[in-house]
Amino acid sequence: MSALGSAELFFRVRSFIARETRLLQEGRFEEWLQLFTPDARYWMPIATVAETRAGVESGPSDLALFDENVETLTLRVRRLRSRTAWTEIPPSRLRYFVDPYSVEPVDAGRVKVMSNLLVRQCRLHREDNLFTGYREDLWQEADGGYAIAERRVVLDEAVIQAKNMTLFV
Amino acid sequence: MNYKSIVRPEAGLVSRAIFVDPEIYENELRSVFGRCWLYLGHESQLPETDSFFTTFMGADSVVVTRAQEGGVRAFLNSCTHRGMKVCRTDRGKAPHFTCPYHGWCFKNDGTLIGVPGMREAYYNELDRSKWGLREVAKLEIFRGLIFATWNAQAPPLRDYLGGMATYLERMLNRSEGGIEMVAGIQKWDIPVNWKMIAENFLGDSYHVPTAHGSVVDIGYRRRPKLKGYQISVGGGHGFGSELGGMGGGGATSEEYDKFLAQVRDNMGRNNDPADQFIPLGHGTVFPNFSFLDNVKFRLVRMSHPRSPTLTECHTMLFVDKALPADLRDKVRRDFILSFGPSGMFEVEDGEIWSELSDGLRGHMARSLDFNYQMGLGHDKPVSEEFGGNLPGRAGWYWSELNHRDFYRQWRELMEAPDERPR
Numbered sequence: 001m002s003a004l005g006s007a008e009l010f011f012r013v014r015s016f017i018a019r020e021t022r023l024l025q026e027g028r029f030e031e032w033l034q035l036f037t038p039d040a041r042y043w044m045p046i047a048t049v050a051e052t053r054a055g056v057e058s059g060p061s062d063l064a065l066f067d068e069n070v071e072t073l074t075l076r077v078r079r080l081r082s083r084t085a086w087t088e089i090p091p092s093r094l095r096y097f098v099d100p101y102s103v104e105p106v107d108a109g110r111v112k113v114m115s116n117l118l119v120r121q122c123r124l125h126r127e128d129n130l131f132t133g134y135r136e137d138l139w140q141e142a143d144g145g146y147a148i149a150e151r152r153v154v155l156d157e158a159v160i161q162a163k164n165m166t167l168f169v
Numbered sequence: 170m171n172y173k174s175i176v177r178p179e180a181g182l183v184s185r186a187i188f189v190d191p192e193i194y195e196n197e198l199r200s201v202f203g204r205c206w207l208y209l210g211h212e213s214q215l216p217e218t219d220s221f222f223t224t225f226m227g228a229d230s231v232v233v234t235r236a237q238e239g240g241v242r243a244f245l246n247s248c249t250h251r252g253m254k255v256c257r258t259d260r261g262k263a264p265h266f267t268c269p270y271h272g273w274c275f276k277n278d279g280t281l282i283g284v285p286g287m288r289e290a291y292y293n294e295l296d297r298s299k300w301g302l303r304e305v306a307k308l309e310i311f312r313g314l315i316f317a318t319w320n321a322q323a324p325p326l327r328d329y330l331g332g333m334a335t336y337l338e339r340m341l342n343r344s345e346g347g348i349e350m351v352a353g354i355q356k357w358d359i360p361v362n363w364k365m366i367a368e369n370f371l372g373d374s375y376h377v378p379t380a381h382g383s384v385v386d387i388g389y390r391r392r393p394k395l396k397g398y399q400i401s402v403g404g405g406h407g408f409g410s411e412l413g414g415m416g417g418g419g420a421t422s423e424e425y426d427k428f429l430a431q432v433r434d435n436m437g438r439n440n441d442p443a444d445q446f447i448p449l450g451h452g453t454v455f456p457n458f459s460f461l462d463n464v465k466f467r468l469v470r471m472s473h474p475r476s477p478t479l480t481e482c483h484t485m486l487f488v489d490k491a492l493p494a495d496l497r498d499k500v501r502r503d504f505i506l507s508f509g510p511s512g513m514f515e516v517e518d519g520e521i522w523s524e525l526s527d528g529l530r531g532h533m534a535r536s537l538d539f540n541y542q543m544g545l546g547h548d549k550p551v552s553e554e555f556g557g558n559l560p561g562r563a564g565w566y567w568s569e570l571n572h573r574d575f576y577r578q579w580r581e582l583m584e585a586p587d588e589r590p591r
Contacts, residue, residue: 044511045353046353046354046355046356048258048259048260048353048354049257049258049259050258050259050260050261051258051261055261058352058353059352059353061351061498061501062351062352062353063351063352063353063354063355063484063485063486063501063504063505063509064353064505065355065505065509065510065511066505066511067501067502067505068502068506072502072506075387075389075506075513076506076513078387079383079384079386079387079389079513080383082382082383082386082387083382083383083386084379084382084383084386085383085517086380086383086517086520086521087516087517087519087520124524126527127523158259158356159356159357159358159481160355160356160357160358160510161357161358162357162358162510163357163358163359163360163510163519163520163522163523164357164510164511164515164516164517164519164520165510165511165516166511166516
């Protein structure tokens with residue numbers, strides 16, 4: 001099997017990414033939440049400047065940039081819908097580029113997908129944030145497509161250059 | 170610069186220029202950050218001999234080590250030959266640091282131990298003992314928190330903290346074994362002057378219902394009770410809170426709240442009026458060490474200046490060692506959900522601070538004053554309000570008392586004549 005799985009598998013993976021990209025770019029966060037399994041973990045460790053590659057990412061019980069379950073992700077989405085969620089009023093213009101570089105069936109019905117991420121967030125007149133990193137996902141077969149059971153995202157910045165992080169990646 | 174004319178806390182007026190002016194900023198690096206006690210980190214960041222981490226003192230990069238000799242030491246992270254950073258990582262273990270430019274090598278106690286070409290190029294005439302890493306003038310540890318200063322004339326740390334020490338004790342030393350830091354530091358930039366962040370943590374309960382209205386809307390934080398205090402202890406230090414601990418609301422806080430109640434009960438046996446201040450609330454130790462100690466978690470926040478309108482923010486999470494492991498994880502998640510670059514509260518602060526700062530580019534916007542008149546003349550001794558011999562003066566829950574004292578302290582330092590450090 002190639003790094004991207006079979007042609008059929010890759011097409012299914014790509015299709016799922018396309019669907020998620022559309023939901024996020026269009027701010028359809030309630031629908032986006034439906035892409036997760038009920039017990040999913042959404043985790044973004046901190047990248048630090050370490051002597052070796054192995055020391056870069058913070059561990060599972062360390063401080064992180066996000067460490068969410070579906071309940072807290074839902075809270076974040078509900079907050080974004082508040083009339084006083086200033087961070088997204090007016091809304092950001094978001095562009096997602098997600099490029100899978102490893103697709104690996106794990107066991108019956110589960111597939112591990114690693115992707116590069118490039119997300120550009122433009123807000124108001126001049127605010128311009130570029131987030132790059134990689135994403136390590138575990139997906140579960142569901143309803144002819146997939147559901148995200150685990151998502152681990154590592155951004156490349158050790159000091160986040162954006163003044164805040166109100167987007168999902 | 171006539172600081173008396175631009176900073177007038179007695180009238181509740183402070184010029185907007187101090188949040189943008191490059192000349193004022195340069196003076197700050199020298200007169201404020203060159204003189205005050207500054208927070209470096211927590212002892213647990215140096216778990217063993219030869220551990221180190223890097224941080225900032227003002228805009229200066231520093232490396233903090235646990236040396237074979239002399240325990241915890243802190244040095245300017247700058248090779249004495251051409252100024253290259255001798256350490257370029259966040260943390261690790263190293264008995265010595267070799268400069269990547271010409272290879273000068275320093276032990277982690279600052280001693281210069283290696284100079285390439287010492288014999289052939291320097292003819293053995295270089296006095297290595299004079300060219301060690303520049304060390305801080307003083308370093309002290311308060312309840313595990315490492316502070317240092319470049320100022321040889323600085324008073325002992327306890328004296329510098331003054332009345333604040335009484336209250337910090339309630340944050341740092343309230344259960345068996347004290348506190349520990351959860352590994353990892355969130356680091357990010359906010360394009361705003363560092364003082365805007367320091368003053369917010371210091372004394373701004375006023376912004377919560379508006380700036381953080383969205384978090385109230387979803388019930389994650391209950392609407393503030395409008396019963397509380399701002400307390401200034403002098404020296405620019407202060408804190409404030411809703412009565413009974415701030416930040417309550419949502420199902421997630423209940424267990425930690427119970428834990429805190431237990432802590433209060435245990436402390437309460439001594440009948441010390443200071444125990445009313447558990448959890449302590451929001452606050453700042455002058456100039457840029459801030460904290461939040463609420464019913465969900467306890468964080469330390471550093472606002473490191475990088476330019477007149479750029480601040481590198483660091484947040485760290487502290488828990489009681491006695492906190493049960495499952496609750497510790499809950500507290501960690503609650504903190505991430507609330508504060509730091511992605512936190513539901515803090516994202517709004519970042520939005521507001523950077524947009525207000527962007528609005529200060531113009532001549533007219535810079536020529537005005539900010540208004541700090543809230544509660545002017547309405548504060549009273551803390552002891553009158555809360556009993557005992559508690560230090561400081563207290564204003565109502567919404568008061569800019571703390572801000573006024575912060576800028577009073579700031580002005581005093583900015584005006585003080587320059588005694589060349591060492």
